[in-house]
Every structure is written in structure tokens, then in C-alpha cells.
Amino acid sequence: MSDKESPHSDTTLKNPDNVVEDAVIIESDPDAKAAPKKVKTGGLWLFSIVNFLLIIGICAAAAWTGYQWQQNQTNDSDIGAKIEAELLSMDSSIAKIDASVAKYDAELVSINEGLSEQNQVLNKNMDSLLQQILQNVDENQVLKSRIADLSGRRPADWLLAEADYLVRIAGRKLWLENDVSTAMLMLQAADSRLEDIGDPSLFPVRKLIAEDIQALHQINPVSINSVALALSGMIPQVNNLPLNALKIPEIEDNKAENELSESISDWRVNISKTWNSLVDDFIQIETSDKPVLPYLSTKQRWLITEQLKLALSQSKSAALDEQETLYLNALQQATALLVEHFQLDDNNVKQFADALQQLQNTDIAKDYPRQLQSADALKDIIDQRVKSVFKNNTDTGAL
Structure with missing residues (x-):
């Protein structure tokens, strides 16, 4: 390569804060053609968007944190x-509680003072009771000895x-009640009690009880209640008894004799019968052999029954x-009224009269003994035993 730098030999991008974001160096291949190549910027944009979103999230979190803090x-x-406010109310309640506690403390002090006085009185009473208990110990011992002496004779x-x-x-x-049967049962029960004792010295008393029972057997056994009930049953029957009232004798009817015949030849007889019938309408005389009873009014009948x-x-x-x-006088008076004013030939009246006669023949008299001989004998024996017990107690007390 020449010393001259090509426009595509080297490229450097910097952010506003002088930090190198990314650098892409594209070198030329000497064997390749000298054609220019495009620069790739997709990763740079993705990184920028992520940074922007992080910044927005941080700002939102800061805003939310500030809001929550506020x-x-x-x-x-x-x-x-x-x-x-609650502390103020608690202070007032505490003040009230302190006042009530102070009040209760004063009451407790007064109660304690009263209890102390009562304790002193109780202590004095306890001392006196203890002295009395000590004094009664000897008496209890004497009573125990007496009870031991009496234990053998108690049954x-x-x-x-x-x-x-x-x-x-x-x-x-x-x-008091005239109850002979119950009195005999009581005497028999008393005799059985003496028999259970088994003391030969009580035989004379048992003999007297037997004599009393025999004396009660001699009393008239007629039941007074039965007699009274019989009389009570007769009183309502009085209203059914017929009285001797006025009875007009039956007059024979003579109409058949005064009937006129239809025959003309009997004109004399018919005239006589007509005359007799006219006379009978004015004057009528009848004869009867039956006795005429006296007339009784309604008041008199009521009075007799009552x-x-x-x-x-x-x-x-x-x-x-x-x-x-x-009893006998009243029955005789009832019999006299029955005979005088009631029809004795009536069957009900006859039965009523028989019942009255039977009641008159009933002897209701009862001869009760004036006293029971066994009562005085038992009283004497009990008095002797009580005197002997007291005598023994006085002798033991003297010893």
C-alpha cells in the first residue's frame, strides 16, 4: 500500500462524552479488487436503544421511590x-386508676385496722374457751365413766x-277414744317388749298386763259405729213411709139400678126410678163399715216426718x-211416732218398726276399767331404776 491513507482505510466514531462507542476498521485485501465496502451500524443502534430504556427505567424508579417516601x-x-392522642387518654386513665388505687389503699388500711381489733377480740375469746375446755376435761371423763356404767343396761x-x-x-x-281393740293391741305390744328383756323380776308386771287385757275382753263388743251407721241409713227412709191420712170410702155406683127400661109396660118402675134419681141429686146417704181416718194437712205430715x-x-x-x-228414750219416741201416725199394715212400715225394735234390744252400755293396773307397776319399776342410777352416780362423784 501507499503511504496515503484511503478514505476507507480507517474510521473512528466518538460520542459527545469523548468515549469511543465503536470502531470498525476495514482493511483492503491486496489481492482483491480495489472496490469500496459498506460499514455495519445495526449493533450501534441496538446498544443505544437499550441504554435509552435503562435511563427511562432508572428515572421511573427514582420517581416512584420519591412518591413512596412522600x-x-x-x-x-x-x-x-x-x-x-392515645397517650393523652392513657395518661388520664392512669390518673383515674391512681386515684381509685389510693382510695382502695385507704379502705384496706381501715379494714386492716378493723381486722386487727377483731383478732384481738378473738384471741381473748380463744383464751377463755381454752380455759373452759380445760375445765370441762374432768367433767367429760366423769361422763365417760357414767356412760360406760350405763352401756350394759341401755337395751x-x-x-x-x-x-x-x-x-x-x-x-x-x-x-279418750273408747277404742278397745287398739288398747288391747298396745298392751300386747308392751308385754312383748317386757318379754324381750328376759328379766324374771318383770313377771309380776306381765301378769298385771295380762289381767288388763282380759278385763278389756269383758267389755261389751258391740260396735257403736255400726249402730250409728244403721240409724243414719234409716233417716232417709222416713220420707218413703205412708202416713195415716183421711181416706174416703169408695161409694158403690148405683147407676145401673136407676137406668130406665124401654118397655112401655114398665112405666111405673121408670117413674119410680126417675123420682129416686131426682132425690139422690139433693140428698145422698151412704153407709160404710170401714173406719174413717183423721185428715192430715201437708204441714202436719211434714212435721210428723221431721x-x-x-x-x-x-x-x-x-x-x-x-x-x-x-239412746233408748229417743228410740222409744221414734217407735211411738211410727205407731201413732203411720200405716202399720204397710210392709215398709213393718220393716222399719222391726229395725227400731232390734236397735232397742241392742245393748250399747260399756263398762270401762277406771285404770290399768300395769301402768302404776311399770312406773314404780322405772322410778326405782332411775333412782338407783342417780345414786350410783353421786357415789362415784363423791369418790
Whole structure:
């Protein structure tokens, strides 16, 4: 090659900042033809576009970062204001809590003072109680010894006391309620209690109980309640009993005799019958052999039935009270009313009269014993045992 530089021998491009972007050197081939070649610029453009996009991205990121920083600054200012307000409210709450705590501290101080005073009183009471307990120790020991002495006799004493109680209840049933059967059951139960004790010294008491039971068997066994119920059932039947009221005898009908015949030859007889019928209309005389009963008005009938009911009620009350005289008088009065004012030939009246007569023949009188012999005997035995127990206790206390 010649010393002269060809226009295509060497090419250099520089950017505005004096940095070489790219250089393309094209050398000529000595063996080739001296024809000029084109320069390739595609990579340069691609590099420029990438750099431009990077610059735009960096600017956008810087702008977004600035915006976010500004938003964070505003949020931090709002949060700080809220925190300051909450701190102020907490300060006021803390002040209130401090005031209440101070109040409670004062109350606790007063309570502690009261508790201290109560503790002092309790300590004094405890001291006095301890002294009393120490004083009662000896008495408890004495009581234990007495209980040990009485432990062997306790079952027998309980059975004896139960037998005494049963005998007393038998007396109350007999004299207050007139209940003979229950009184006998009570006496039998008392005898079984004494039998369970197995003490031969109680045989005389059991003998007295047997005599009391036998005396109750001798009492009239008629049930007063049955008599009273029978009278109660008779009272409603009074309304069905017929009274002796006025009965007009039946008059025989003589119309058949006064009938006129149709025969002309009987004109005399027909005139006589006509005359008799005219006279009978003015004056009529009839004869009867049956007795004429007295007439009773409605008030009188009601009065008679109520008198009979009253007599039956009085007999019922007298039977329940076991008043024999009043019972018989009331029944006799009822019988007299029945005979005087009611039809005795009626079947209902006859049955009613028979029932009254049967009640009159019923003996309701009962002779109760004035006292039970076993009651006093049991009382004496219990008194003796109680006295012996107290005597033994006083002797042990003296020792």
C-alpha cells in the first residue's frame, strides 16, 4: 500500500462524552479488487436503544421511590398524631386508676385496722374457751365413766321405757277414744317388749298386763259405729213411709139400678126410678163399715216426718256418746211416732218398726276399767331404776 491513507482505510466514531462507542476498521485485501465496502451500524443502534430504556427505567424508579417516601412521611405524621392522642387518654386513665388505687389503699388500711381489733377480740375469746375446755376435761371423763356404767343396761332400759309408753297410749285410746281393740293391741305390744328383756323380776308386771287385757275382753263388743251407721241409713227412709191420712170410702155406683127400661109396660118402675134419681141429686146417704181416718194437712205430715227424723238423730248422737238412757228414750219416741201416725199394715212400715225394735234390744252400755293396773307397776319399776342410777352416780362423784 501507499503511504496515503484511503478514505476507507480507517474510521473512528466518538460520542459527545469523548468515549469511543465503536470502531470498525476495514482493511483492503491486496489481492482483491480495489472496490469500496459498506460499514455495519445495526449493533450501534441496538446498544443505544437499550441504554435509552435503562435511563427511562432508572428515572421511573427514582420517581416512584420519591412518591413512596412522600406517602410514608404523611402516614408517619398521622400515626404520630394518633399515638399522641392515645397517650393523652392513657395518661388520664392512669390518673383515674391512681386515684381509685389510693382510695382502695385507704379502705384496706381501715379494714386492716378493723381486722386487727377483731383478732384481738378473738384471741381473748380463744383464751377463755381454752380455759373452759380445760375445765370441762374432768367433767367429760366423769361422763365417760357414767356412760360406760350405763352401756350394759341401755337395751333393757329402752325396752322398759317403750313398754311404759305403750301402756300409757293404751289408756288414752281406751278413755279418750273408747277404742278397745287398739288398747288391747298396745298392751300386747308392751308385754312383748317386757318379754324381750328376759328379766324374771318383770313377771309380776306381765301378769298385771295380762289381767288388763282380759278385763278389756269383758267389755261389751258391740260396735257403736255400726249402730250409728244403721240409724243414719234409716233417716232417709222416713220420707218413703205412708202416713195415716183421711181416706174416703169408695161409694158403690148405683147407676145401673136407676137406668130406665124401654118397655112401655114398665112405666111405673121408670117413674119410680126417675123420682129416686131426682132425690139422690139433693140428698145422698151412704153407709160404710170401714173406719174413717183423721185428715192430715201437708204441714202436719211434714212435721210428723221431721219429728221421726229428729228422734233418730238424737238416738244416733246418744249412741256415739255411749249414753244408753238417751239412746233408748229417743228410740222409744221414734217407735211411738211410727205407731201413732203411720200405716202399720204397710210392709215398709213393718220393716222399719222391726229395725227400731232390734236397735232397742241392742245393748250399747260399756263398762270401762277406771285404770290399768300395769301402768302404776311399770312406773314404780322405772322410778326405782332411775333412782338407783342417780345414786350410783353421786357415789362415784363423791369418790
